[in-house]
Amino acid sequence: MSSNECTAHIQKPDITPYINTGPEFLTPEQKRRRELYIRVCDITIASSALFLLSPLMAAIATGIAIESKLTQQEDAPILHTKPSRTKGSRIFTMYKFRSMRPKEGHSALDLFSQPPDKNQDRVTRIGGFLRRYSLDELPQLWNVIKGEMSLVGPRTEDPDEMNFITDSFLRDNIASLRFGRRPGLTGHQQIDPMVGRKNGTVDEHAMVDIQHPNPPTLREYFGVLLKTIPAVIRGTGAW
Template identity: 35%
Template sequence: MTMAMHTDFETSAKDNRRAKSSRNLTKRVLDLSLTSFGILAIAPLLIGTSLAIKLTSRGPVFFRQERIGKDGKPFMMYKFRSMFIDAEERRAALLETSDRIGVCFKQKDDPRITRVGRFIRRFSIDELPQLLNVIKGDMSLVGPRPALPEEVAVYSPRALERLKATPGLTGVWQVSGRADIGFDRMVEMDIAYSRSVSLMLDLMLLALTFRAVLSGRGAY
């Protein structure tokens, strides 16, 4: 490699790092500004949901679960509790009836889901506490679905590529059918997103999220 080629390579690498740093900063500013406004705007919904959960089923209002974030870093993800408190104990018995092909467990008419839980899942209200994860920096508004440790443990090398992006509250998978999308297709969607992250793409996916939530497709 000549000196000129070496210099051009270093310059290109520096430009790429600066561009990536700029995209990350823009994405973080978007996350914090929209999330702060969103929490204030939906405060009545958050309070109402909390009361409905507390008054209709035994157990805490919020559900915390370990998930795997960017570059394999674990974090605690928050959700409104939509299942009975013995849901994890009953999970193993339901694995054989999973509606999802692949490593992710998903079942329609899951008997572990409460009456209120079925409603808040239908409109993705159960996901709203993840706005706190966005504030903390564990998650972004837009990104791949946060994976469970047991899912990542059996990931193929290809699937591990989806961990290169910060997980999100919504994303390509979520606006394309959610649980109706197979695992392998979800992986390809997430990898494609991680390679083409941009402000315009995030804004487009956020806009499409509202339509996906109202349609309820794949939400169970």
Template identity: 35%
Template sequence: MLLLIRLFDIVFSLVGLLLGLPVLLLITLIGFFDTGSPLFRQERVGRHKKPFTLVKFRTMKKTTASVASHLARADDITRLGGFLRRTKLDELPQLWNVLKGEMSLVGPRPCLFSQQELIDEREQRGVLAARPGITGLAQLNDIDMSTPVLLAQTDSKMLQNLSLRAYFQYILMTVAGKGTGDRVPGRD
């Protein structure tokens, strides 16, 4: 089943990047006017704790500290960034991470190496053996990284029960707008 999921990851990310190219280019162009640097790159915890560089559209000012979203300030989010977060379009560049095999469409959200409590909780539950994902059970249930134990438990539950059917359900629910994405206090 994991091979099928990886195959779907490759197909969907490739199709998404190709069909989404006009949107990606438009957001990139607008992003140059918004922040001067439309893409945001950050080292994250990958499968087996291997670091990888996550790519997203920048939604916060360039001067914002590198912290988890729940620790960011509402006034750090740009006008374009607010729109991108609400529509989840800020996640589109991560299809490149999926295509490269660093992520899956469905899996636990990749955390920062500074989030040691979450890393420890995930490691205890075997969550770090999976590729991190763009969406998953926690995101669809509005569970963010501010509650590391609950998040790790939810990630573990998702991975234990992951089937092709669940994989497609998570993707469809995300595309349909369920879940709030990365929340910033005072903005959502």
């Protein structure tokens, strides 16, 4: 057998089934089908959770209003809103319960270039409890229902955040991933034992997100949701 015949023989077997079939290997129809399944799950679970948790959310809103009055900050809002990016790089308004005292001149630099504990003196008493157990993020269920977010996805991105990712490879890849996907209420980054929900740098957050397929399989989707429960109860990575 000649060397060319030998080479042709070696290359003949189809190795496609053994290649990591992340979203870049999915056909458009397969990707649409997977995204549809996830969207149905998002709407069903988020709507049910919003209904069941509405008494708790009302109690939280009342507590924030009372604390604001006691601290002579009656004008401070109950909800904190900020711009973020969703699929297609579209800007949307993300909702959270306010957990910090308002500060004039607050900038993106405060959020990304400083350690989390730099702002601890601004966290309210109720806000500290809400942040520890991620209760401040419950209003984002409405973002999920509106189709601006998913229950499981990459970390939400502030429009200015990309400027603070120092590694060009990470910046290009995370930009591509987030362009094609809705940000998540939870995700791999939030349940990561090292990075946690709110620890780590923006580079570390991006590194965790790009290591996982997009969009997730149903098994991965529900797996992340289940792992989020103990992470929230333990307050993993909270601040």
